[in-house]
Amino acid sequence: MNAALSEFDLIARYFKRAVPGGMVGGGDDCALFTVAPGMQVATSTDLLLEGRHFFSDVDPFTLGHKTLAVNLSDLAAMGATPVGCLLGLGLPTIDESWVARFAEGFYTQAEAFNCPLLGGDTTRSLHGITLSVTVFGTVNSSLTMRRNAAQAGDEIWVSGELGAADIACRMIAGQAPMDAALLKATRAALETPTPRIALGQALAAHAHAAIDISDGLLQDLSHVLHASGCGATLDEAAIPVHPALQPLLTAPGAQARLRQAILAGGDLYELCFTAPVTAHAAIRVLGAQLNIPVTPIGMVTQAPGLVVYDRSGHAIADLPACFDHFRTK
């Protein structure tokens, strides 16, 4: 065992054999395989474990919702149109009311995004609840947004507003002082995120690269930059902050916690994407049409590295650590 080996290193080392031409393997939001000329299937899978990805007392409805939503978010980051999904469900016992509520939550997303549950696997687990979800969508081969497609000079954008999911998660986990009003205002961002399917589909004609912010803005953007061989500068003041977190901007001692939430908070499922400046106006129009905030927060640079300028214009020296399931904290 090597505690310093991150999950990404692990995947890269043992599970990255070449895939045939026309396919996209691990490392993007979705894998892609070609099924007909001009048409690819985008697919993504998530493994979710009780005690690690969700709390044992989570409302099964919100768990069902989120389980599918986070995978739809991967389709959104590829600009894909959902086709269907599969569900693996490991349960220690059959609690019918739990299953019914979970199914209700799951189907809210399946039905809202035309992503019917096509099949799956059910088994009794020995320890806690285990979920695996796989989604499929179709994409026009010429319009996919790929993680390695960012170009120097691109603007970097995010959808929605950042920070709420992380703030809620840390209060629930006891890592931050409980503030009932703040939890109430942020909990939905954590538990019932909205995948940006329509935005992803619309962006595919304009954006170069896209990723959904599941591990944290800096980490996810770093994946794009690394794959694209670029660097970036971000402007902290430009990053849209969830309205419920506005008081933290001026509360004594809260800035570090807010910065952590904005720059490193995961579980967010907004899109971070890069696009040429010539697409700026079109992207503004798209955001307005879909009623989804879209905000430019920085630029892709030829020089490698990721520099974040703080509200007074200085480069932040000590960027917060991002989330890594395997790294010992």
Added chain:
Amino acid sequence: MNAALSEFDLIARYFKRAVPGGMVGGGDDCALFTVAPGMQVATSTDLLLEGRHFFSDVDPFTLGHKTLAVNLSDLAAMGATPVGCLLGLGLPTIDESWVARFAEGFYTQAEAFNCPLLGGDTTRSLHGITLSVTVFGTVNSSLTMRRNAAQAGDEIWVSGELGAADIACRMIAGQAPMDAALLKATRAALETPTPRIALGQALAAHAHAAIDISDGLLQDLSHVLHASGCGATLDEAAIPVHPALQPLLTAPGAQARLRQAILAGGDLYELCFTAPVTAHAAIRVLGAQLNIPVTPIGMVTQAPGLVVYDRSGHAIADLPACFDHFRTK
């Protein structure tokens, strides 16, 4: 909690909302969705938990092999051509030699059946090893073998020889007396099954219905009969028995154990299929060409129910129970 509710009841009750036209939802070996005229994608997912689906001291190479093989077997039962797969891997710690061996086993199947690993998800688990595998294949829409397509008058066939996996599993689990020579001769059937991909593809032009024997011959055949609205008769003497089990046919007191293994033993991954008698000769030729035994073992009947005639021609009154992950044994 309702201990008498089987996993199949559970799935049927909460996760069987209708799927759009042209798709096949849960209940077949694979789900199907249409991606182009005449072309469908077949997909299947499995959730495998340490302590339930495999033993904690299993050789990681054989675990990697089997994890993909059992999913390829679902593609085989649809007559699909493998395209690729996804892997979810939950590990309590990162043991690099374990991961390397697991990957080696997994890739033997990925490479043997042209089913590249396209992506996945890796996470640290709190309790034991969790695996989820999803496979994709393409099928010609007009040639898929469907679970509901058996017709009265069809012959019922199985590929390969039955019983070895169950005999090995019970010895390893301590449910049957250990016989080192017998374990040695049967262990490969349990740990490194061969998915019948080429046979499934070839059968698609001839067979009506097919299923892979993962839960046990009687249970899996019952799924076909139930979905097709038919019954069947089977001839126990016709069912091909694994060569290593031949001594059990005459050993004192071993017949019940053998019958259990043949009729109800799961984890087998041979194909059970039905085809019109007019296809009999063609199927014999296919088996010879592929060097895979194919054996007719009974007939589909219009009358419902499943009757197995024993070696003396009497209907077996007390058929062995089949495997059900959720049923309390």
